[in-house]
Amino acid sequence: MANSTSAIEFREVSLAFGDNVILDRVSFSVRYGESKVVMGGSGTGKSTLLRLALGLIKPDAGQIFVDGEEITAYTEEQMMNVRRKIGMVFQEGALFDSLSVYDNVAYRLREQKAPEKEIEPVVTRMLRFVDLEDAIDKMPNELSGGMRRRVGIARALVGSPKIVLYDEPTAGLDPITARTICELALKLRDLEDVSSIFVTHRLQDIEVLASEYVVRDDFGNLLFEHEGDTMCLINTKFIMLKDGNIIFSGSDEEMRQANHPYIRKFLDKER
Amino acid sequence: MNLIIRGIVQTQEITLLIWRVLRGIFRPPFYLREIIRQMDISGFGSLTIILLTGFFTGAVLALNTGSTLQKFGVQSVAGQLVALSLIRELGPVLTCLMLAGRVGSGIAAELGSMLVSEQIDAMRALGTDPIKKLVNPRIIALVTMAPALTIICDMVGTLGGLLTAITFQGQAASVYLSSAKEAVSFDEALGGLIKPTVFGFIIAIIGCYKGLSTTGGTVGVGRSTTQAVVVSSILIIAVDFLLQKLIMTLLLEP
Numbered sequence: 415m416a417n418s419t420s421a422i423e424f425r426e427v428s429l430a431f432g433d434n435v436i437l438d439r440v441s442f443s444v445r446y447g448e449s450k451v452v453m454g455g456s457g458t459g460k461s462t463l464l465r466l467a468l469g470l471i472k473p474d475a476g477q478i479f480v481d482g483e484e485i486t487a488y489t490e491e492q493m494m495n496v497r498r499k500i501g502m503v504f505q506e507g508a509l510f511d512s513l514s515v516y517d518n519v520a521y522r523l524r525e526q527k528a529p530e531k532e533i534e535p536v537v538t539r540m541l542r543f544v545d546l547e548d549a550i551d552k553m554p555n556e557l558s559g560g561m562r563r564r565v566g567i568a569r570a571l572v573g574s575p576k577i578v579l580y581d582e583p584t585a586g587l588d589p590i591t592a593r594t595i596c597e598l599a600l601k602l603r604d605l606e607d608v609s610s611i612f613v614t615h616r617l618q619d620i621e622v623l624a625s626e627y628v629v630r631d632d633f634g635n636l637l638f639e640h641e642g643d644t645m646c647l648i649n650t651k652f653i654m655l656k657d658g659n660i661i662f663s664g665s666d667e668e669m670r671q672a673n674h675p676y677i678r679k680f681l682d683k684e685r
Numbered sequence: 686m687n688l689i690i691r692g693i694v695q696t697q698e699i700t701l702l703i704w705r706v707l708r709g710i711f712r713p714p715f716y717l718r719e720i721i722r723q724m725d726i727s728g729f730g731s732l733t734i735i736l737l738t739g740f741f742t743g744a745v746l747a748l749n750t751g752s753t754l755q756k757f758g759v760q761s762v763a764g765q766l767v768a769l770s771l772i773r774e775l776g777p778v779l780t781c782l783m784l785a786g787r788v789g790s791g792i793a794a795e796l797g798s799m800l801v802s803e804q805i806d807a808m809r810a811l812g813t814d815p816i817k818k819l820v821n822p823r824i825i826a827l828v829t830m831a832p833a834l835t836i837i838c839d840m841v842g843t844l845g846g847l848l849t850a851i852t853f854q855g856q857a858a859s860v861y862l863s864s865a866k867e868a869v870s871f872d873e874a875l876g877g878l879i880k881p882t883v884f885g886f887i888i889a890i891i892g893c894y895k896g897l898s899t900t901g902g903t904v905g906v907g908r909s910t911t912q913a914v915v916v917s918s919i920l921i922i923a924v925d926f927l928l929q930k931l932i933m934t935l936l937l938e939p
Binding site for chain 2: 494498500505521525570
């Protein structure tokens with residue numbers, strides 16, 4: 415039985431492409447409402463974790479649970495129902511080139527044959543959430559890299575999934591745009607109670623996700639606060655991958671004190 | 686990987702893709718709008734090149750055979766020769782080779798670039814089966830449009846032959862046309878339509894397979910596109926031989 419407190423759980427999951435071992439008996443879980451930040455260098459299998467959780471690829475061994483269901487042996491048809499609970503934000507946005515921003519965001523609802531009058535308010539609300547209402551009629555090739563990813567986030571959030579997977583959403587972006595993306599992730603974590611896996615290799619993202627939180631004041635305004643010395647965020651945890659293994663799992667404070675040479679090198683290099 | 690093993694693996698994967706297509710093609714959801722869009726792109730979009738190809742093929746066929754026929758004093762069968770060659774062989778093969786170059790390559794390039802930019806994964810993540818949404822409409826479009834374009838190619842080719850016969854060989858239009866009409870029996874026409882239907886399926890399935898099995902980023906997309914054209918062209922010509930034998934046995938021989 416899966417642990418009922420876990421939104422996502424990996425048990426001893428292994429995957430190899432030919433002789434190339436991507437994941438070697440990896441186990442971890444994401445509790446409900448928790449954000450798990452997955453770090454590691456390129457080619458360490460970070461994105462593969464997300465693709466496994468979404469059932470896009472199947473593991474060679476081990477078990478994967480999503481929302482208490484074991485999805486390891488699910489067929490493509492069975493996965494369709496599981497995927498409704500999950501929103502996935504792809505690295506470059508992965509917007510459909512031939513569709514406008516509106517149609518991209520409306521895609522999931524159109525596929526579910528929702529009537530147009532129900533689709534429009536949802537699309538507008540989602541685009542407002544990512545602050546891109548003005549781009550509603552644009553085509554993806556007219557958008558900047560950051561805007562494409564924000565549309566990707568809006569598209570992933572249609573249907574209010576309780577689990578969101580982010581595949582390096584800030585890679586290659588300038589610091590300000592990257593921060594905007596992280597703030598969206600904070601809003602989802604703190605205000606919508608979304609569980610998530612956030613794959614990144616940028617230390618700046620880690621700083622924001624580990625030490626800031628969002629609250630809504632009495633007037634409905636959003637305030638971004640720092641955790642400070644008196645409180646500590648417990649809804650964000652970190653794991654570090656290297657050569658297909660988890661070499662660290664814990665809070666950011668623990669990570670900063672870890673002695674593992676790879677973690678030290680990673681933290682120092684990124685700084 | 687060994688060339689033979691790679692061949693076997695690819696054949697297996699194509700068979701699996703065909704199986705998934707056949708299993709899903711009669712089950713909802715049906716993407717009617719997408720089917721019509723693909724028909725427009727592959728059918729109407731290819732009309733110009735098919736018209737040009739057909740016309741000049743018919744014209745040059747009449748030109749080449751004209752002098753030989755004259756030598757034997759049977760110039761009056763020029764129409765029959767052109768029409769029969771077009772219906773049996775040149776119409777289906779040329780139309781479908783053109784479609785492989787124009788549409789098959791386009792399918793491989795489009796699906797390949799969608800794959801490398803993670804759009805196919807995004808589609809699956811959003812609850813759509815890419816086989817139903819992307820592959821099936823393209824197959825339906827080509828299976829229906831290839832025979833339709835072949836008919837047009839046959840007609841225009843016969844017309845091209847007629848113009849050559851009238852202009853360069855001084856033949857009467859009525860002689861040419863009545864001779865051409867003689868060539869067209871129901872069985873000939875049926876045989877000439879079975880071929881492009883099969884070829885259309887080959888072009889679509891190879892284009893989709895090559896596109897969806899793209900690896901290696903944008904360079905890979907280029908490679909897939911080339912391979913789609915090469916493989917489907919070779920298959921068209923090889924399958925043409927087998928089909929012709931089959932059609933002759935079943936339809937044309939008494």
